[in-house]
Amino acid sequence: MSLEVEDLPAELTALRERAQALTASPMICKLLIPDAQIKYLTFDGQGATGEALEQAVRTHLDGATPYALDDLAYDWSFEAGQVHVAAVAHETLAEAEDFATLHGFAPVSFVARPAQGRFVGEPWFGETAQAARHLPEGETLERDTAPVRIIGPAPPARRHERDSRRRRNAPRRRNSARTRNARRSASAFRRRQRTGDRRG
Incomplete structure (x- = not known):
């Protein structure tokens, strides 16, 4: 998904919902x-x-x-x-973590x-x-040795599984302040990508 989409918060919400349709896990x-x-x-x-x-x-x-x-x-x-x-x-x-958590x-x-x-x-x-x-x-992280490979879109969830998971993962109502914060965060993140700020 490109960070240059017109409504990044909406696209991230759609991405999260597609993932939630495939698993009930966080x-x-x-x-x-x-x-x-x-x-x-x-x-x-x-x-x-x-x-x-x-x-x-x-x-x-x-x-x-x-x-x-x-x-x-x-x-x-x-x-x-x-x-x-x-x-x-x-x-x-820290900015990346805040951005992902916000969404x-x-x-x-x-x-x-x-x-x-x-x-x-x-x-x-x-x-x-x-x-x-x-x-x-009790679980700990182990780093992967190979970088992420994009192999294609995830298969769609079966309808009954998707409906069940949506009920379990029904999003809480977002208030207007949260929505405004998400849009500001998305806008700032996009600006940093366009400027190519090498913060390494």
Whole structure:
């Protein structure tokens, strides 16, 4: 779904309802941060491992973004002696989590879907602030090794299953203030995508 649609809150509501027609479970998901918000870089690892490698990653990130190192979430991978780094600002992650939560989703982690050659596997930027609240008691997250692949639209739910789940997941009436907040959040999110603000 494009973020450039005319009524993003309505499209997100429709997306959530289609998902709810397929499962009665909460809308647990991972948030894919757009590449425009991520700083990617690659350098020669020179055989570094452990703490030496992590320090090399921090050295290459230092000054590569407008943010202090402590304000970044980052991950790295290896390929043919090269180290691929992906970094994003913590404030960008917080905004993404707030945006998803506002629209009825239950995000538990932050990841990316990098273009070919930028990273090996799926960049992992950690759990969301509310991950423990969304996960069943006693369960923990394990990162995926491969990035998300889009394989096509989900099959439609059977009618009797869809009707039953809609009754269980009937949305609460939204007041006008919540609707206005959703529209403002959607508008701000779209503006950041158009400006291509690389907040990594």
